[in-house]
Every structure is written in structure tokens, then in C-alpha cells.
Amino acid sequence: MGQRKYFGTDGIRGEVGTVPITAEFMLKLGWAAGRVFARQGKSKIIIGKDTRISGYMFESALEAGLSAAGVDVLLLGPMPTPAIAYLTQTFKCDAGIVISASHNPHQDNGIKFFGPDGRKLSDGVENAIEAELTKPMTTVPSADLGKARRIADAVGRYVEFCKSTASHLDLKGVKIVLDCANGATYDIAPKVFSELGADLVCIGCSPDGLNINLKCGSTSPQALQSEVLAQEAHLGIAFDGDGDRVLMVDHAGQILDGDELLFIIASHLKSRNKLHGGVVSTLMANMGLEVALRKKDIELVRAQVGDRYVMEQMVEREWLLGGESSGHLICAHKTSTGDGIVAALQVLQALQDMELTLQEARQGMRKFPQEMINVRVSDKTLALKSEAVLAAVKATEKQLGETGRVLLRPSGTEPVVRVMIEGEDAEQVRTLCQALAEQVEEVMRRAD
Template identity: 65%
Template sequence: MVGKGKKYFGTDGIRGEVGKGVINPDFVLKLGWAAGRVFSKQGRGKIVIGKDTRISGYMFESVLEAGLASAGCDSLLVGPMPTPAVAYLTRTFQADAGIVISASHNPFFDNGIKFFSATGTKLPDEIEFAIEEELEKVLLTSPSAELGRARRIDDANGRYVEYCKSTSGYLNLKGFNIVLDCAHGATYDVAPKVFRELGANVTVIGASPNGLNINENVGSTSPAALQKAVLEHKADLGIAYDGDGDRLAMVDHEGQFVDGDELLYILAKHLQAQGIVKDGVVGTLMTNLGLEVALNKLDLKLVRADVGDRYVNEQLTEQGWVLGGENSGHLVLKHVSTTGDGIVASLQVLVALVLAKQSLSEAKSGMRKYPQVMINVKMPKKVNVLKLPAVVEAVASAEEALAETGRVLLRPSGTEPVVRVMVEGEDVSLVKQVCETLAAAVESAVGKP
């Protein structure tokens, strides 16, 4: 999805299938040069480059390094590292920016480029616009004496492991039996080290990357393997990351899946008791209504941002709050990290469990997820469905049918010509009926493709 008014940048960098569109060596070479031009305007630039484990990362790392060097920027290469590790290392090395080569939870044949600012946050719009402006220019190599250099940071792994442990206050996990699923991705080396060094007994799956198996039937988007392993090993809990390590999901000792909304509830209750969360939590338009109800019982508000951790972060800054996230498992804890970090967030959940002397199953029991039904309605052309009188009337009828026990959301997709019709509420049969009726009304109003 391309951001508002942007030609290349979406809500999370630039992403697509390798060899198609702009995800090719020629474009990424020029992207490196364009970014180098923007970041080196105050003098010689310095950029941290990390990647996940997909095979195309080698190719894009090389051309990015070349593009940056041609613009007079130095590169610090950290190799396969979680996306949030690059944000941390960018701050640690006082670099001008960080670049991650990753397509997150997508399959291996996709890849992407995303950026962090010098402070470890997503780039502001004006910087992305500036890079796109440079992309329209002819690539001119800097004079030989001004070319950038590259060096590999051999201790990047150890630095990040120590940072993760420190965010938990060096929590003692002795006696914990944990299964980790690293999605054959960027956390495959650092995550087991973190938990083992904190004393946990760790069983690891999804930690044998070969460049082609990232996210394949493992990780936070495919929890079946973790659920099976937790039961087989009689573990206290399981933790799954996605391919680049910025989101997580968990599994309790009974093999039950615990999603981002439930983890947000556990963290909100814990951080409220610590005096860190005082007013509220930021979710998204897709956050389950059950979380909002549970937070209200804690006298906490839920503010909904647009879908995407970028927008969660923006809303956290606007509210002056520290905790937010998505049901997909992107969890942002601004008191310990500048961006969503799967390892750091999972450690914070464990801190909450230890202090409350609860199992994961007990800790999530204070929140009841509401049944949620979603139907995708295809559109013949792009229209603002929320302004069609028939749709407005149908939404009003749906909300009246649900009364105070449910919620309706119509959300046009940013990547395909469909409208996502979502209904949730206490009564699953009513939710299903209302969603089907509303979807039919939307389809009738927009016409069949």
C-alpha cells in the first residue's frame, strides 16, 4: 500500500515480490543513493543496514551498500537481525538512519526496504517525500575521495541480546519451561540466547533458516506448530515471532492461542499497577471490542488508530501514552523501546506473569474476546462507500440491531478493490446475521464487479 501522496512508500516502507515492480536491484541501488543523498546533507552520513533471513537479502544488502557509498554515506552492516534491533543499533551507533531489508510476515519471495530515523522511530513523511524526490533525479556518483565505506559490526548480536535482557530488569526465568518459535526468521539466533541467558529452559522451533523457509508454517501467523510443541513438551507457555521479529503471539500451557489484543490487556493491567499506564491504551480499528470493555473495567480508555504500527505510534505520541498495539501482535511499549519489538514485548509479558504469580491462561482470563465476523465485498471501482446513502442507512440499521452490545466497521482495503465489512458483538448468531445483511447491502450499493 502506498502512503498518502507517495509514489513508493507505504505505511511500512516499500514492499513487494522480488523481481517485480520496484523490488529489484536497479531500483534498490538508486533507493540507497537517494536515501544517502538525503541523510548526508549535514555532512558524511552513517547508516545501519540489517536484514532478515530471506535469500534475496544478500542481493539487496549489496546494492544498498553500493548506492549509499555512491552518495557519500558509510554503511554499518549488522547482518540478520530483528527489525527492532536495527532501530536500537541506529541509536546506539548514533547513525543518521537505519535500513531493514525485510518483508516481515510475508513469504520468502517477497522483500522490502524500511527505514528508521536517527532516534529509532519510523521516518517522518517529509523525509520519505525527500527520498522520493531524489529518486526522480539522475544518479551521480560522488567524487572518489568522498565515497562512503562499509564495515561489518561483529558484536551487534551481543549488544542487542544485552539490551533485551536489560528491558526486563534481568528477569530471573529459572524454572520456566518455554517454547520459542522464531519463524526461521531474524530472531532465530538472538531470541534463544536472551531467554537462556535469563535462566529459562528453552525449546526452539523455526530456527533453521535456509533463505526459502521464512514464515513457512511457523511463526506468529502460523501458530499450529507452536501449539503442538507446547503440549508435547508440557511447557509453561510458547512464544512465536514473525519473520522480522517486530510482532509476537503466545500460546498458554493448554495450547490456547493468545493474540495481540489479549497480550495488550495483560500488559495494560500490569503497567497500570506499576503506575506506568495511567489513562489509556492505543489500539486500532480492528482491536476486539472485548479489549475495550475489559480496559473500561480498569478505568482505562481505548483510543483507536488506523491499522498499522506507524499510526499506533503516532497516536501514542499525540496522547502522551506508552502502550499500544494491534491484534496481529505489533505491541509498542514506549517506556522501553521506540518501536514494536517482539522479544522485548514478550519479556514484558513474562514480567507481568511473574509479578502477578499467574499463568498466561490466568492472566488473560480478565478479558473476553467478542465474536467477530468479516466479509470482503468486491467493488467494480474505487468509491467512498461511507458516503453512499444506502450504505449509511444499512450501517445505521446494523448498529441499531446490535444496540450497545456490538460494533460495526466498514474499511476499504488499501491494496485491493474490496471493502471489509466487520461486525462484532456478544451474540455470535446475531453478529453473523448482521454482517451478512450489511455485506449484501454494501454489495447492492456498489454494484457487482
């Protein structure tokens, strides 16, 4: 993507009150984005947000900046990130803006953009916005200022869309615990599942602006596990703060991560000749997923870590299903981006069609033991290209054979190299991972 000042692989994110997550910057960002999208004439941009308290401030700032650039604004209020992607298309907007820091605590916030197709912006458009940010802010003539209005029926529209993605799903008699992370799904998810007939118990559905992702949601599923057992529910579903990730819990309180949910959806689609290709995941996907899919004659392709790269591979191959272990699942036959609610519905549809419980459906996939050690380094490139390290990796791979793998990956945010090993034998995996991590440390000591 080249070196950019503000945009990362998933928009702009940081701590509220520090550059660039300030009201002043958001005003300028709204103006810059408006300038880019208004180049083809009158433009319309939709804005949604999650439930963190700073969203009010940034929504107002973005609205003002867009108006100053002559762009009309549609305001949605609190809505899941994938809902904004969908409604960007529904209202034929030039772009959608999401104010959210996803699974981060309330102290953080960020901005994501969607294009008119409901997919994340290209590098070229993001670069154009960054270029506008370097210019002095101006205001169009008064008669050309953008207008703003709130969309009153956004929730209803999105609820109906979600239900339509599992049109013959009947949840009558199914007891489900929903954990909405006190985030953007707090209103919509209970409506979707209750209208499909589920007997619901809801937690994490009382946002106060400060409790988003706080000891709840997909990043802290312990509360969901406990509630599923206490309620004797059939299963539990947990979303993250902006609703683009999902994890599930079976009736015994066991967590199913994104790898296992991908396996269930892929198996269901394959059995009905609707998969149309293979599955895209990332370098971090458990090897158990690869082995389980191979047994069903389903190809797995690994992309770089990040849903952006998963989607790139899906588009290139014209495949319909992809995702990450974190629960960010993309069901492209149903929607344009990762959607926690839609993905959960596809899992439930699979369970209904295959007449299986969640626990039974996961049995076809056995997760391999995995060990990861973060090694602090002064030079990530040196650590990964060292002949001694490469030789150690090769020797480790030989010991693991065809039923294991080694991954050395530099962190994108910390001065560390992640040493990860998977294999069938947990004790061997631990021993080999520790030895390889020590080899990386030794190389760095010599270099320093």
C-alpha cells in the same frame, strides 16, 4: 501522506525481481537516501536484514549506492527490525535501513527506514528520498566515497538490551517453546530467553533463506500449539519473520493475540501506577479489549490500521503502550518501535509479578464474537457513502446496542470493502454481518 510512487505506510515492499524490488532499484535507493542524509555533512547509515535469500543481493546494492553518495555504512547482517531501530541510536547513525518483508514469504522483500531516534521516517524525509530517485545517479569523488564495515558485536549488544527491559525477570523453571519463524530472531531470541534462565525448546530456528515464515511463526502458529502440548511447556512464543510481532500460546495450546497481550501488559502497568495514560490500538481491535480495559479504568483509543498510526497517537498523547491484534506491540517505556522480544518479556514480567499463568492472566478479557466479510466493489467510496448503506449501518448498530459495533473499511490493497461486526451473541453477529454485506452488494449492483 499524499500520492507517492514507492513508499507505502510501512516502507517499500513487493515481489523480488519486479520493480521496485530489484538490485538496480536498490542501488539507486541507497544513493538517493544517502544524498538526503548527507546534506548536513558526512553521514553514517546502518543496514540490517532478515534471513530471506534476496537479502544478500539487496544489502550489497544498498551498500554500493550509499557509498557512491559519500555515506559510511555499518553492516549488521541478520537482525530483527527493532534491533536495527535500537542500534541506529546506539551507534549514533543518521538512519537505519531494514531489508525485510516481515511476515511475507521468501519471494517478497522490502525496505524500511528508521531515523536517528529509532522511529520510522517522517513523510517529509521519505518524500525527499523519492524526489532524489527521479534524478540521474552520480558518484562523489573517490576521496569522498563512503566506507563500509561489519559490526561484530551487534548480537551481544542487542541481547543485553532486551534483557535490560525486564531486569528482574527470572525464568528458571519455566519451560518455553520459541518459534522464530526461521527469521531474524533465530539467533537472538534463544540467547535472550536462555540467559534469563528459561528451559527452551526451539522451532523455526534453522533458516535456509527460503523457509522464512513457512508454516511457522506468528502467522502460522499451529506448529507452536502442537509443540507446546507435546512438550508440556508452560507457554509458547511465536515471532514473525522480522521480529516486530509476537503471539503467545498458553499451556493448553490456546493462542493469545495482540489484543490479549496488550491487556496483560496494560493491567500490569496500571496495577503499579506505571501506565501513564491509556492504550492505543486500531479500528480492528476486538471490542472485548475495550470493555476489559474500561473495567480497569483504562482508556482505549483506536487509530487507523497500521503501527505507524498507532505510534502517531501514542506520541501525540504521550502514552506508553499501543499495538495491533496482529501482535505488533509498542512498549514505548522500553523501546522506540514495535519489538516482539521486548513485548514478550513484558508479558512474562507481568505473569511473574502477578503470580499468574498465561491462561489465568487472560481471564480478565473476553473476546467478543467477530464476523468479517469482504465484499468486492467497483467503487469503494460509493459503497461507503451510499445512503442505503449508511442507513443499514445505523439500523445494525441499534440492534447491537452498546455491546457491539459495526466497521466498514476499504481495503488498501484490494477492490473490496471489509464489513466487520462484533457483539456478544455470535449468531446475531453472523446474521447481521451477512445482511449488511448483502446491502453493500445490492448498492453496487444498482450502481453498475
